[in-house]
Amino acid sequence: MDNEVGQEIADALGILLRRTTRAQLHKQLTAGMGEGVDEVTYPVLSALARTGPRSAADLAPDVGIDRSGVTRRASRLEAAGLIRREADPHDRRAHLLVLTERGQLAVAELRARLAAHITASLSSWPPGEAEAFAHQLRRFTAEGPFA
Template sequence: MENEVGHEIADALGILLRRTTRTQLHRQLTEGMGEGVDEQTYPVLSALARTGPRSAADLAPEVGIDRSGVTRRASRLEAAGLIRREADPADRRAHLLVLTEEGRSVVAELRTRLAAHIMGSLSGWPPGEAAKFAHQLRRFTAEGPFA
């Protein structure tokens, strides 16, 4: 088969990128994290941690939902004290979503949980193979079609 490795990688990425796969993972990671933190709000918290303050409109493509969906999730996170809204200095009509100190703490815990989940999945791999995989995946995302 032509491009066999490419097809194999595409199939694996398809599984990882499925909405159901992400939702299930987010549900596991957010279990017991408290008010406002669940599989629906996880992408907003995670994206804000990666990108820094953003408007709901700018954050929408990053999380794959529309602006109104981001706004609804942001309202839940704001009520829980995990984000706040600040006036956008570039556009006084808009507001930026900003992680609070508590929000940054929650994101740190979620990242710790995610890393532990990943390491648990790799626990049966031979020594050194997980590190090699991490290096190659980083290279693929830095140099490949996602760069």
């Protein structure tokens, strides 16, 4: 394999990882989700679903914003009843952000919307190609440079 393949993959990843690309997708996914859920709060909600209860400081690197940005977004999600704050059992000075049942339902809806959006975008691919792509992408994330 030559560097052209690596460059082609790097270019595609550059598009996928751009903040504007993610924000546009998040805006589409969150349309009509109700109070507190939008392209700005989506990353915090999604990260909490992936990681479980975390402090704003611990969640910040996963979300790609600073602690105060996570705290502001968490306040909006808390006001909407999607997360709650609990005392951190390991640090009395800190609070953990925890998804509520309503937050878990919102995440399930967002994940279903994302899966449907991806499925629709691949519907024109020849039979078997989308499945092969999914398999190879899973392998790339497990064994590639991000593993």
